[in-house]
Amino acid sequence: MGGLVPSSQLATAVATVIVSLGVGAVYLYFAWRLSQRHVSAGARLASNQFALWWGGIGVTVFLTAVEVALAAGGALNLPGALTLYFLSVLIDCALLWGLTGFLLYVYTGRYRLLELSAFYVAFYVVVLYFVFARVPSGVAWLAGSVTLVYSAPAVPALEVVVVLGLLGPEVVGAILYLTLARRLPAGSAARLRIWLVGGGILLWFAIDIFVPSSTAAWSLARSILQLVPGAMSLIAYYPPSWARARLSSESGSASDRDVGTADGEKG
Helix, strand or coil: CCCCCCHHHHHHHHHHHHHHHHHHHHHHHHHHHHHCCCCCHHHHHHHHHHHHHHHHHHHHHHHHHHHHHHHHCCCCCHHHHHHHHHHHHHHHHHHHHHHHHHHHHHHHCCCCHHHHHHHHHHHHHHHHHHHHHCCEEEEEEECCEEEEEECCCCCHHHHHHHHHHHHHHHHHHHHHHHHHHHHCCCCCHHHHHHHHHHHHHHHHHHHHHHCCCCCHHHHHHHHHHCHHHHHHHHHHHCCCHHHHHHHCCCCCCCCCCCCCCCCCCCC
8 A cells, every 4th residue: 555645654544444434334323313213294304404414424424434545545636535525515515404404493493495505505616616716736644634735825705704604504503402492491301302412513513623633643533522412412312211201201382393303203
């Protein structure tokens, strides 16, 4: 093996591939389990959108494994890296569409599919322009991951737009989702479910933003830590036996949408 990855870093590359495959498989398991919930017909799309969020993350992690494997094998060039990058961005837009759609539904009771889809199509186009405006010129191995090398600096205003598009709708939506807990009795099962799901979403983004990726070890640690929010969502809907009685209880007169089930589910 050889190529983009120095021989001294091959063990790191192999570890990255192994961890990425394992983490990706766990995310896909989360998505599969969440997609199997029994839900009302009107909320089926929202339920599937939430599953899409976790499943999409799993697919992007698998793409990371493929990219690193190709780099370690000397089979990754700039066209290949760009193809994988744009495919990853496309999947990112789809999974963010799913998460935002889920949060929008549980908070407002409406899907707004046309507006939501138009936003993420436009966002994908902006990301394409953002990348090409920086003139990709090569591929490098940095801190245990494959990184595109650019010939031109990023346009600050456009970079702000990309960051806001990546974080704004989801973080704001998760915060609004958490405010629904105020409508429910303290200590109720539905309130706990909101804290688990909404708090897990915010935790995922917090880990992504604040846990560094300056070294291969930190990058791998961040990937593993981000499984915790997914596990929180899974526990919220499939609680362990010792908590099942509590989480399966109904929440008074609050509506299904208000309690954050987005599905008419009764535990």
